[in-house]
Amino acid sequence: MEIGIVGLPKSGKTTVFNALSRGSADISPFSASTAKPNLGVAKVPDPRLKILVDIFNPRRTVPAEVRYIDFPGTPEGLTRSQGITGEFLNLLQRTDALLHVVRAFPNPSVPHVEGNVDPHRDLVSMDMELAFADLAILERRVERLGSELKSAKASEREAKQREHAILDRIKGELGREMPIREQQLSAEGAKLLENFQFLTAKPMLIVWNIGEEDVPQAAELEEKLRGQYARPGVEVAALCGKLEMELAEMEEGEEAEFRKAMGPGESGLSRGIRLSYALLGLISFFTVGPDEVKAWTIPCNTPAVRAAGKIHSDIERGFIRAEVISFDDMARCGSLAEARKKGLLRLEGKTYQVQDGDVITFLFNV
Ligand SMILES: Nc1nc2c(ncn2[C@@H]2O[C@H](COP(=O)(O)OP(=O)(O)O)[C@@H](O)[C@H]2O)c(=O)[nH]1
Numbered sequence: 252m253e254i255g256i257v258g259l260p261k262s263g264k265t266t267v268f269n270a271l272s273r274g275s276a277d278i279s280p281f282s283a284s285t286a287k288p289n290l291g292v293a294k295v296p297d298p299r300l301k302i303l304v305d306i307f308n309p310r311r312t313v314p315a316e317v318r319y320i321d322f323p324g325t326p327e328g329l330t331r332s333q334g335i336t337g338e339f340l341n342l343l344q345r346t347d348a349l350l351h352v353v354r355a356f357p358n359p360s361v362p363h364v365e366g367n368v369d370p371h372r373d374l375v376s377m378d379m380e381l382a383f384a385d386l387a388i389l390e391r392r393v394e395r396l397g398s399e400l401k402s403a404k405a406s407e408r409e410a411k412q413r414e415h416a417i418l419d420r421i422k423g424e425l426g427r428e429m430p431i432r433e434q435q436l437s438a439e440g441a442k443l444l445e446n447f448q449f450l451t452a453k454p455m456l457i458v459w460n461i462g463e464e465d466v467p468q469a470a471e472l473e474e475k476l477r478g479q480y481a482r483p484g485v486e487v488a489a490l491c492g493k494l495e496m497e498l499a500e501m502e503e504g505e506e507a508e509f510r511k512a513m514g515p516g517e518s519g520l521s522r523g524i525r526l527s528y529a530l531l532g533l534i535s536f537f538t539v540g541p542d543e544v545k546a547w548t549i550p551c552n553t554p555a556v557r558a559a560g561k562i563h564s565d566i567e568r569g570f571i572r573a574e575v576i577s578f579d580d581m582a583r584c585g586s587l588a589e590a591r592k593k594g595l596l597r598l599e600g601k602t603y604q605v606q607d608g609d610v611i612t613f614l615f616n617v
């Protein structure tokens with residue numbers, strides 16, 4: 252699972268990327284765009300892991316991960332460029348979701364491409380760029396289908412006509428500024444869309460990149476922004492990329508101390524990662540034991556047999572049963588022996604839909 256970071260130049264994309272992935276990609280107020288995108292991995296914070304570690308005392312703990320790609324900026328600013336094209340578009344199309352960084356920090360030493368800071372304007376303008384990229388593809392496809400229809404054999408005619416009608420409607424709505432993810436699609440339309448990788452169909456996390464001085468009001472602001480911008484498939488987080496990056500660069504103990512001094516509540520960083528995980532429709536199940544406590548990532552509605560395949564294809568192939576206990580029951584019991592005594596370990600078959608937080612032991616035979 253991969254999340255593409257987009258946003259206008261100097262909105263703080265690379266800064267946010269560094270914070271999320273604890274990386275050290277180049278940031279600078281004036282640098283020309285680097286040619287290569289930055290790739291990084293974030294560990295998904297999950298307080299349940301610590302509780303499982305206290306119970307099982309494993310040698311290793313492995314959290315879930317999300318991958319991020321930070322795209323090199325378009326030098327002139329998207330508003331003045333030819334939009335998202337070429338290699339940049341290809342890479343972006345392959346991602347599973349977008350993280351849209353919007354500049355809301357003042358910082359006079361970093362000139363804004365538009366001359367002043369206006370996050371709403373930037374958000375709309377980047378969203379339009381994403382829509383333009385989709386529109387260009389839709390237009391080409393609709394036009395092509397139109398001309399193919401003229402010479403189509405009778406046997407192909409109906410299918411092409413239907414595709415033409417569906418895509419033309421999607422195009423029309425997108426032209427009226429309705430992103431594809433918000434459009435009401437028939438089952439046939441949704442199926443058809445699987446052949447494309449439209450940008451406005453991807454879930455999106457808006458990161459409102461606030462200045463250091465606004466951090467104390469972050470939660471309040473986020474609530475307000477959520478009312479304004481959140482939709483199905485769109486979430487909002489307000490955080491200060493620069494501060495989060497500086498904290499992410501610190502030693503673990505030092506970071507914890509600083510965060511404590513900043514007050515209670517979840518950190519911006521942890522919220523950002525958690526929200527992007529949830530936005531992708533991802534959940535975690537756990538495997539436990541003296542060697543390792545590990546969080547595994549699966550899409551919701553995954554059957555047990557496929558979850559097993561995440562761990563090893565042999566376990567999927569030789570699947571017999573899954574021994575399952577919910578996280579809450581596990582935490583309450585304090586040991587697998589106690590859980591067994593209380594009858595809280597369930598035996599589930601191949602088709603059981605794994606739930607978020609399930610602690611699972613797979614029984615298999617190869
Ligand atoms: N004051 C402040 N500066 C920031 C913040 N986020 C990014 N910057 C600065 O803005 C400049 C551009 O950031 P960068 O991450 O390279 O932007 P990108 O072009 O979108 O990748 C850098 O000098 C950052 O230090 C922030 O939250 N507060």
Ligand SMILES: [Mg+2]
Nearest residue numbers: 264265323324
């Ligand atoms: Mg950058």
